[in-house]
Amino acid sequence: MKKLLLFSIVTLVGLTFIGRMIYLQVVISEELKLEAENNSVKTVYDYPERGFIYDRNGELMVANQVAYDVMVIPKETGDFDLNKLAGLLKMDESRLEKKLKTARIWSTKQASVIIPQLTQEEYAPLQEQLRKFPGFYIQRRSLRKYQVDHSASVLGYIREVNQGKINEDDYYVQGDLAGKSGIELQYEKELRGEKGYKKYTRDHYGRAIESYKNGSSDLAPIAGTDLTVTLDKELQEYAEKLMINKRGGIVAIEPKTGEILSLITAPNYDPSLLMGRDRSKNINAILRDTVRLPDVNRVLQGQYAPGSPFKVINALIGLQEGVTTPQERFRCNHGYDYGGRKKMACHSHASPLAMSKGIAESCNAYFAQVYRRIIEKGETSSQGMDTWHDHVTSFGLGNYLGYDLPVGQPGRIPDGEYYTSRYKYKWYAPTTISNAIGQGEVAVTPIQLANMTAAIANRGYFYTPHIIKKMNGEPIDNPKYTTKNFTTIDAKHFEPVIEGMNEVYNSGTAKYVKIPEIEICGKTGTVENFAKVNGVRKQQTDHSVFIAFAPKDDPKIAIAVFIENGYWGSRYAAKIASLLIEKHIKGEITRTDLEDYLMSHSLEYEYAKKLGKEPYNINVAVDQGLITDEKERKLHQLVDSLNLKILK
Amino acid sequence: MGIGDRPKYDIAAILIYTALVFIGLFSIYSAAPVLEYTSITDINQVYGKQFLFIGVCALLIIIILAIEVKFYEQFAGLIYVVSMLSLAGLYIFGKEVNGAVSWYPIGSFTFQPSEFAKFATALAVAKFLSQLNVSLKNVRDFMIVAGIIALPALLIVPQPDPGSALIYTAFFFALHREGLSLWYLSLGIIALALFLAALVINIWWIILIIVVVVAIIYLLSRKRKHNKRLPKPRIYLYVIATFICIAYTLSTSYIFNNILEDRHRNRIDIVLGRVQDDAGIGYNINQSMIAIGNGGWAGKPLEEATQTRGGYVPEQHTDFVFSAIGEVSGLLGTSITILLFMFLIYRIIIMAERQRNQFARIYGYGVAGIFFLHFFVNVGMVIGLLPTVGIPLPFMSYGGSGLMGFTILLFIFIKLDAHRMSYDH
Structure with a gap:
């Protein structure tokens, strides 16, 4: 026994060890091999350059520039002076500590971004100093370089992907940039290209030793696609200028193609604000501005009552349904009595009026009566309402248009069912009479309004509005954007309505904003609106709205302008529309008086009203927005003041 | 030679x-x-x-x-x-x-x-x-x-x-x-086993197990009374052995948790x-x-x-x-x-x-x-x-x-x- 003890123990231990080796090297070997690869194979991503964005004339709008990220590999930092590093990085000590903790949680062995997107100037002084902190280094990366200081909301921006995005699309890894809004988001896949990678084996310090498997598993990057968009950079810039100190939006569409020539939401900001090291601060300033809402794209997401421009649709439906003729005259007794003591008011003008003058004078009584006939043509009000609804929605109203930008709202065009479920009692045409003049239950987005105008300009059809024109110089070939969408109105019915819209410029509500040598057709709108002020619903100064297209016989541009609280249509919206039409068609401005007015007037006083505690008047006859101070006026005329106004 | x-x-x-x-x-x-x-x-x-x-x-x-x-x-x-x-x-x-x-x-x-x-x-x-x-x-x-x-x-x-x-x-x-005698090795193994067990199982369970095991050994040895080569089992010896075991377990567990340095403790914890x-x-x-x-x-x-x-x-x-x-x-x-x-x-x-x-x-x-x-x-x-x-x-x-x-x-x-x-x- 005593001779065998050590002998048997050695045997037992030896066999146990061999068993363990079989377990490690055969049974679970594959798992351990995977861990070994995680350990030792370093994947270095090779990012292709993001595609450029050009305007319709080939003018560069968005390019790229080199930026620098401060990176950390937590495992390699060792002990360091947090205070000193925070000073060097110009960062709060507690914020830096938080960042480092997040990085450690993500991975101790892999690099995390501590400060993203330093510019060349910010980077230079860091470069030398940072070497004293092992584990920290600077990584080059490609960032956007904006050639324009406007159009931020339509161009969109790129931002580091968050965990949600990584989980949802395994293309992305921590630290990748991706489009977050606008064109950058819509065409992210095209713009970004496909990143490639190179694999290296690395040692336990993370240093690359040699290429993994002789580079056989490496992947070459695919370059990003250059986009040509339908925007006209010059028109866009001019429009942004005109919109300074106003809130609202502009959409201009080329009716023959559905291409979006200009898309403005105001207030807007310089896209470069969302880059560099103040980028987080600026993004927060924009997102948190719940008063001016620079983050909301008003032309895509804002749902407004369309007001008088909607009357032309009712005229068209009236003709199509045969309930009136272009020649029929309707009486207006400073309004229209539609039952009992109820009356829809109207302003002073000659009476009775036929269609052309009715549109030109924007007579409420005229359209109330036409609308009533349309609804009452149905066997029930509900059926009449459904017919009306189908006509209206054929103009692209009441639903998402299907344009290629990532945000939108459907708006609202009520049908019979809408009122039946809303009212317990039986309802009749007068119940919904506000729809006749584009108030009431009707709601549209400005881009729908512009598209509706394009459909009128085309005499009965529209192309789905879109922003993409070419990819890598090749014109796009998407049937969605090259197929005509026909309205339910026959082409012949458009002429008398278009005559009326032309009359708006010749003798009607827009006669003071005529552009020499261009036959413009338009329609003003003055939209009642309400806001909650200190918890109480209160009527505000009317929105100024205008739609137009030109030239009358060969339309090159259809436009919708929406100015919040600009009062009547021709005070602000029509002026802007006229100038943009002139700019687009002539390439120069002759109505400098209109330009001067817009450049010298601010609506900020109007917007300030509801924020103050003082009681205030609305719809004041004289525009109080004139900027008298010479210095402020100069500042006001600079596009740069966009930034100052928004991010003070 | x-x-x-x-x-x-x-x-x-x-x-x-x-x-x-x-x-x-x-x-x-x-x-x-x-x-x-x-x-x-x-x-x-x-x-x-x-x-x-x-x-x-x-x-x-x-x-x-x-x-x-x-x-x-x-x-x-x-x-x-x-x-x-x-x-x-x-x-x-x-x-x-x-x-x-x-x-x-x-x-x-x-x-x-x-x-x-x-x-x-x-x-x-x-x-x-x-x-x-x-x-x-x-x-x-x-x-x-x-x-x-x-x-x-x-x-x-x-x-x-x-x-x-x-x-x-x-x-x-x-x-x-x-x-x-192999007893010394056995003692060593018992000591090690008790020490490790104290880390993994609740200490009261171990005490219970010690008492039960000693009791079983005592009862088994009483049946072998006729074997004159072995000393007569004495109850007090078993009681003493039980107490030694319990005292040992308690003290090593105390030493492990309160006297050993973290780095030593960690090494053992990881293997266990x-x-x-x-x-x-x-x-x-x-x-x-x-x-x-x-x-x-x-x-x-x-x-x-x-x-x-x-x-x-x-x-x-x-x-x-x-x-x-x-x-x-x-x-x-x-x-x-x-x-x-x-x-x-x-x-x-x-x-x-x-x-x-x-x-x-x-x-x-x-x-x-x-x-x-x-x-x-x-x-x-x-x-x-x-x-x-x-x-x-x-x-x-x-x-x-x-x-x-x-x-x-x-x-x-x-x-x-x-x-x-x-x-x-």
Whole structure:
């Protein structure tokens, strides 16, 4: 026994060890091999350059520039002076500590971004100093370089992907940039290209030793696609200028193609604000501005009552349904009595009026009566309402248009069912009479309004509005954007309505904003609106709205302008529309008086009203927005003041 | 030396030794922290140094085998005293490396006396026990032997190098061969089992288990009353045993939780699976297992042995050299290495058993025990079965003192064995 003890123990231990080796090297070997690869194979991503964005004339709008990220590999930092590093990085000590903790949680062995997107100037002084902190280094990366200081909301921006995005699309890894809004988001896949990678084996310090498997598993990057968009950079810039100190939006569409020539939401900001090291601060300033809402794209997401421009649709439906003729005259007794003591008011003008003058004078009584006939043509009000609804929605109203930008709202065009479920009692045409003049239950987005105008300009059809024109110089070939969408109105019915819209410029509500040598057709709108002020619903100064297209016989541009609280249509919206039409068609401005007015007037006083505690008047006859101070006026005329106004 | 007697050196043991040394050299070569390999004799690299140490060992072997065989027995006492002095001297002249004062600086090299204390102690134990009037059954003699073994361990523990001190428990096998009851080993195992159980299970359960087990043993032993060779079971002895067990469990658990340092506690916790910590203290073991697993069946060519090349396993050319073998030569290499160690120890036991001389036999068992314990603790640690204890793998881990110490340990025995026919008192 005593001779065998050590002998048997050695045997037992030896066999146990061999068993363990079989377990490690055969049974679970594959798992351990995977861990070994995680350990030792370093994947270095090779990012292709993001595609450029050009305007319709080939003018560069968005390019790229080199930026620098401060990176950390937590495992390699060792002990360091947090205070000193925070000073060097110009960062709060507690914020830096938080960042480092997040990085450690993500991975101790892999690099995390501590400060993203330093510019060349910010980077230079860091470069030398940072070497004293092992584990920290600077990584080059490609960032956007904006050639324009406007159009931020339509161009969109790129931002580091968050965990949600990584989980949802395994293309992305921590630290990748991706489009977050606008064109950058819509065409992210095209713009970004496909990143490639190179694999290296690395040692336990993370240093690359040699290429993994002789580079056989490496992947070459695919370059990003250059986009040509339908925007006209010059028109866009001019429009942004005109919109300074106003809130609202502009959409201009080329009716023959559905291409979006200009898309403005105001207030807007310089896209470069969302880059560099103040980028987080600026993004927060924009997102948190719940008063001016620079983050909301008003032309895509804002749902407004369309007001008088909607009357032309009712005229068209009236003709199509045969309930009136272009020649029929309707009486207006400073309004229209539609039952009992109820009356829809109207302003002073000659009476009775036929269609052309009715549109030109924007007579409420005229359209109330036409609308009533349309609804009452149905066997029930509900059926009449459904017919009306189908006509209206054929103009692209009441639903998402299907344009290629990532945000939108459907708006609202009520049908019979809408009122039946809303009212317990039986309802009749007068119940919904506000729809006749584009108030009431009707709601549209400005881009729908512009598209509706394009459909009128085309005499009965529209192309789905879109922003993409070419990819890598090749014109796009998407049937969605090259197929005509026909309205339910026959082409012949458009002429008398278009005559009326032309009359708006010749003798009607827009006669003071005529552009020499261009036959413009338009329609003003003055939209009642309400806001909650200190918890109480209160009527505000009317929105100024205008739609137009030109030239009358060969339309090159259809436009919708929406100015919040600009009062009547021709005070602000029509002026802007006229100038943009002139700019687009002539390439120069002759109505400098209109330009001067817009450049010298601010609506900020109007917007300030509801924020103050003082009681205030609305719809004041004289525009109080004139900027008298010479210095402020100069500042006001600079596009740069966009930034100052928004991010003070 | 008897007339006409030629020494018969044990070829098997020498071959196994040579194989292990060169597998070790190759593993150190693959585990070297270099970006570009140079010649294996490049003295600036660890493998070049190990190559040099092997050369020194060859010289040492010649000297050991050339010395008159009786020298080792006659000078055992002196060698032991010198060795103990060298250990004690560390506290005055020692150099601190990695937090332990275990080395003397000699030029650009360092010398680790604890590696030499093993053969010195083995010689001393063999010398003392082989005296005619000495018996382990005599309490005084037992205490002296225990003292000879404990002295170097006690000198080494505070360096601190608890791993090297642990090796001295290997002498149990030599003592057992000379008649020490297995009870001592059983006591040790019970002590260890209670200690580990206290960490994993609630202490009240353990107390309950102790009481139940002791009660069962008592009841069983009462049935054997007719067996007159055994002492009569006395109830109070069982009660005392029970209390000792409980007191021991409580006190070790207290020591573990309140007196041991975190780093020691963590090592044990990780092996017991009480904590999972692959980034911290568990990093070594985890990385070591990854490297071994990455080797698979047949191992990987050097350029694909990413873990070893990348230096992921700390101490991969010293204590963790077995992991480099695992990755570079796979299951094939690791099994061969394990088998070589088994055969070496078997061979030494066989050689010890054929000694006519008690001194040589005790020394042989000492050698076998020491190799076994190193093999067991080191490989067990590298493959994740035992806590991290920093001791080298004999003949394979990088280090001159270690390689020389083990070489001397083995070749003194080969020398004694070669003269077994003529060598007696």
